[in-house]
Amino acid sequence: MLTRGEHRASRAAGLAALMAIGLALAVPIAVLLTHGESTGVTSNQGDYLIRITRFTLMQAGLSTLLSLVFAVPLARALARRPDFAGRRWLIKLFAVPLGLPPLVAALGLIEVWGRNGVANKGLGLMGAETPFSIYGLSGILLAHVFFNLPLAVRLILPALERLPPEYWKTAANLGMSGLSLFRRVEWPAMRRSAASAAGLVFMLCATSFTLVLVLGGGPAATTLEVAIYQALRFDFDPGRAVLLSLIQISMTLIVMLVLKFLGTPAEEGETKGGGTNRPDVQGGLHLLPDAVLIGLGGLFVGAPMAAVVVSGLSADLSRLLTDALFWRAAGTSLSIGISAAALSVLLAACLVRARYSAGHRPRSVPLGLLAGLSGAAGSLTLLVPPVVLGAGWFLLLGGGAGQLLAPLMVIVLINALMALPFVMRVLEPAHQNTLERNGRLAVSLGVVGRHRLSQIDIPAMLPAFATGFVFAVALSLGDLGAIALFGSDRIVTLPWLLYQKLGSYRTADAAGLALLLGAITMALMIVAEKLGTRNGSVDR
Amino acid sequence: MRQHRAIAFDGVAYGMGELSAAFDFRRQSGTVTAILGPSGAGKSTLLNLAAGFLTPASGRIILDGRDVTGLAPSERGISMVFQDNNLFAHLDIRTNIGLGLDPALKLDRAAWTQVDKALERVGLAGFGKRMPATLSGGERQRVALARAFARRRPLLLLDEPFDGLGPGLAADMLGLMLEIRAEVGATVLMVTHDPDEARAASDQILFIAKGRIAADAPADGFFERRDLPDLQAYLGSGPV
Numbered sequence: 218m219l220t221r222g223e224h225r226a227s228r229a230a231g232l233a234a235l236m237a238i239g240l241a242l243a244v245p246i247a248v249l250l251t252h253g254e255s256t257g258v259t260s261n262q263g264d265y266l267i268r269i270t271r272f273t274l275m276q277a278g279l280s281t282l283l284s285l286v287f288a289v290p291l292a293r294a295l296a297r298r299p300d301f302a303g304r305r306w307l308i309k310l311f312a313v314p315l316g317l318p319p320l321v322a323a324l325g326l327i328e329v330w331g332r333n334g335v336a337n338k339g340l341g342l343m344g345a346e347t348p349f350s351i352y353g354l355s356g357i358l359l360a361h362v363f364f365n366l367p368l369a370v371r372l373i374l375p376a377l378e379r380l381p382p383e384y385w386k387t388a389a390n391l392g393m394s395g396l397s398l399f400r401r402v403e404w405p406a407m408r409r410s411a412a413s414a415a416g417l418v419f420m421l422c423a424t425s426f427t428l429v430l431v432l433g434g435g436p437a438a439t440t441l442e443v444a445i446y447q448a449l450r451f452d453f454d455p456g457r458a459v460l461l462s463l464i465q466i467s468m469t470l471i472v473m474l475v476l477k478f479l480g481t482p483a484e485e486g487e488t489k490g491g492g493t494n495r496p497d498v499q500g501g502l503h504l505l506p507d508a509v510l511i512g513l514g515g516l517f518v519g520a521p522m523a524a525v526v527v528s529g530l531s532a533d534l535s536r537l538l539t540d541a542l543f544w545r546a547a548g549t550s551l552s553i554g555i556s557a558a559a560l561s562v563l564l565a566a567c568l569v570r571a572r573y574s575a576g577h578r579p580r581s582v583p584l585g586l587l588a589g590l591s592g593a594a595g596s597l598t599l600l601v602p603p604v605v606l607g608a609g610w611f612l613l614l615g616g617g618a619g620q621l622l623a624p625l626m627v628i629v630l631i632n633a634l635m636a637l638p639f640v641m642r643v644l645e646p647a648h649q650n651t652l653e654r655n656g657r658l659a660v661s662l663g664v665v666g667r668h669r670l671s672q673i674d675i676p677a678m679l680p681a682f683a684t685g686f687v688f689a690v691a692l693s694l695g696d697l698g699a700i701a702l703f704g705s706d707r708i709v710t711l712p713w714l715l716y717q718k719l720g721s722y723r724t725a726d727a728a729g730l731a732l733l734l735g736a737i738t739m740a741l742m743i744v745a746e747k748l749g750t751r752n753g754s755v756d757r
Numbered sequence: 758m759r760q761h762r763a764i765a766f767d768g769v770a771y772g773m774g775e776l777s778a779a780f781d782f783r784r785q786s787g788t789v790t791a792i793l794g795p796s797g798a799g800k801s802t803l804l805n806l807a808a809g810f811l812t813p814a815s816g817r818i819i820l821d822g823r824d825v826t827g828l829a830p831s832e833r834g835i836s837m838v839f840q841d842n843n844l845f846a847h848l849d850i851r852t853n854i855g856l857g858l859d860p861a862l863k864l865d866r867a868a869w870t871q872v873d874k875a876l877e878r879v880g881l882a883g884f885g886k887r888m889p890a891t892l893s894g895g896e897r898q899r900v901a902l903a904r905a906f907a908r909r910r911p912l913l914l915l916d917e918p919f920d921g922l923g924p925g926l927a928a929d930m931l932g933l934m935l936e937i938r939a940e941v942g943a944t945v946l947m948v949t950h951d952p953d954e955a956r957a958a959s960d961q962i963l964f965i966a967k968g969r970i971a972a973d974a975p976a977d978g979f980f981e982r983r984d985l986p987d988l989q990a991y992l993g994s995g996p997v
Contacts, residue, residue, distance in 0.1 A: 381841070381842035382842075383839045383841065383842035383843060384842060384845060386808070386810055386830075386837065386839065387837070387839075387842075387843065387845075388860075389808075389809070389810065389829070389830040389831060390808065390830050390831060390835065390836070390837045391831060391856055391857055391860045392829070392830070392831025392832070392860045393831075393856065393860040393861075394860060394861065396861075397860050397861045397862070401845065401848060401852075401856070401862070402845055405847045405848075406847075494810075496805075496808075496809070496810035496811075496830060497830075499829065
């Protein structure tokens with residue numbers, strides 16, 4: 218419950234936030250469009266564009282297919298075995314790739330699946346002639362499956378665990394075989410979440426930048442995002458970058474519309490330690506297929522992370538920690554992260570309150586627009602991927618060479634926008650909660666306006682603010698997309714430093730750096746999660 | 758039907774410590790037994806042991822003359838009706854019953870006729886193509902009874918199936934259940950917490966307290982007994 222004055226203030230703040238986001242998106246797009254007008258498409262370039270677009274869609278499609286083909290049986294196996302030792306940890310492990318900086322994961326994958334990695338040694342022993350290649354299409358697919366298989370499992374598993382226990386008892390009583398049960402009960406239950414997981418995975422893979430940059434990148438394995446980066450950074454061909462950006466935006470727009478058409482967005486449900494008992498599932502030898510599947514899944518996801526730790530620990534960490542460049546990069550990363558997180562939380566808070574003020578059933582068109590746009594602001598940033606945003610600003614700043622403050626501000630802005638949907642998802646329920654609980658009381662006591670913000674609403678939402686903030690810092694800390702265009706001798710962040718070490722084959726340094734970066738982001742993610750759960754228990 | 762043992766629990770033990778349960782009883786074929794007791798006493802444990810959802814630590818379970826202790830639920834010759842979620846919500850009524858005849862749903866024309874007959878029997882003719890969500894709670898339970906009717910298994914296990922239906926509807930359903938039982942010739946174990954239901958439907962009582970059978974007696978006059986403190990506590994302070 219808000220007073221009239223508070224409504225006015227909330228809506229004004231929301232409008233301001235929307236305008237800021239709108240500008241941040243519109244300026245680069247306008248720059249891209251005006252640049253685009255002055256460059257024509259030659260037929261030669263046309264072939265190139267078509268090839269890149271086709272590859273982008275193809276690798277995203279294959280990545281999605283592979284992720285789902287393994288995620289569905291794995292989720293099923295996990296649902297069938299609700300209480301083996303370590304199940305909780307395995308499911309926690311499956312949440313890690315979501316927060317892991319792609320660059321760190323790429324390093325772990327190279328350790329395991331690279332030419333000299335464990336996997337190829339094993340394949341060699343088994344008599345494989347040609348080693349698996351971590352670079353090119355196969356590497357990109359592997360990395361995408363590494364990130365998205367666990368995500369898909371976490372999205373699909375709750376659909377099975379939500380089914381009433383009587384289903385499994387009835388299935389056991391009637392004697393439904395595994396196949397019949399899958400066809401008639403499990404698959405119908407998984408279908409919806411599998412479809413939305415597929416949509417989300419496709420979107421993530423179609424806009425994936427870092428993994429493709431590190432593992433692909435050659436002319437035969439380049440996606441739109443990486444091609445934009447290459448056009449600007451290496452060839453300085455703004456015309457091509459503009460065309461690629463426009464293709465990228467239309468592609469994500471189409472994918473998003475299709476996803477919207479397909480139905481509800483994927484939402485991770487409750488995946489706690491134990492599921493429901495499964496009297497329909499037999500033990501003994503029947504255990505074997507499930508055990509093998511779960512074991513392989515755990516190994517596939519866990520091995521690259523373990524490899525990061527092992528190779529990182531064997532690097533010369535003490536030398537790395539005394540390197541002035543490392544501390545400079547850490548300082549820059551942290552400053553960018555904190556600024557981006559602050560901006561993101563501020564924007565999200567304004568949008569959330571404006572949305573609340575406009576109400577669930579807005580009474581007028583402008584209010585409806587305000588509510589709708591405030592909600593959509595998060596996903597708008599998905600529409601225009603960081604590299605595209607960066608490309609626009611890059612052109613506006615004339616390449617950003619020799620400048621310091623402007624590129625830094627752009628990076629902060631892009632990182633803040635990237636974190637926005639996540640931060641909003643944390644703040645929205647907390648805000649709803651505090652207003653429902655304290656709203657009437659505050660108004661009846663006359664604690665309104667500025668006083669209410671400082672005395673009631675902000676303190677009550679502090680845990681949520683902290684969660685969103687820490688999460689945004691972690692996200693920014695691991696991001697290579699925004700810095701890639703602007704990184705230079707003067708602007709060095711941790712991911713940028715890691716990328717350069719990788720590029721110059723300083724493998725040991727890269728391993729140590731990856732461990733440090735991975736550890737910092739993981740620690741922040743854990744803090745954010747802890748704050749989040751404490752937040753939940755305080756609210757109750 | 759010849760009178761023989763339909764059910765025997767021979768020194769069946771399950772679980773350990775506080776939550777342990779131990780059951781030993783037998784029933785003649787064609788009888789209806791009401792299982793009563795405070796919540797958490799182990800009524801459902803007993804039913805789940807009979808159904809094969811739980812495996813006893815020791816002892817034997819004999820159903821219809823066969824030792825079924827090591828058999829899977831589907832091999833025991835039982836039908837089961839729960840309080841809720843008896844039907845797969847995304848499958849239509851005919852499919853839900855059809856799965857009871859063949860778990861892979863490979864049914865010939867005669868089998869589908871059987872499905873329709875079962876629906877007719879419970880007064881739901883023509884409901885076959887409807888989805889469970891479009892039926893009332895009572896109608897859904899009748900479909901579950903129809904499935905049990907179509908399956909014609911010698912043992913029928915009921916886990917508070919008429920709970921939450923309201924007294925009138927519950928009485929109707931109980932009547933229907935008894936008719937179906939008589940037609941199939943099944944032996945019934947029925948968990949309930951309603952003494953009236955037990956009085957109306959059953960000829961024997963198993964009273965469970967703290968994981969043990971506190972009383973195994975005919976239903977006639979059972980609720981008037983004064984020698985069972987657990988029963989007194991369960992029924993509440995009656996006339997002293």
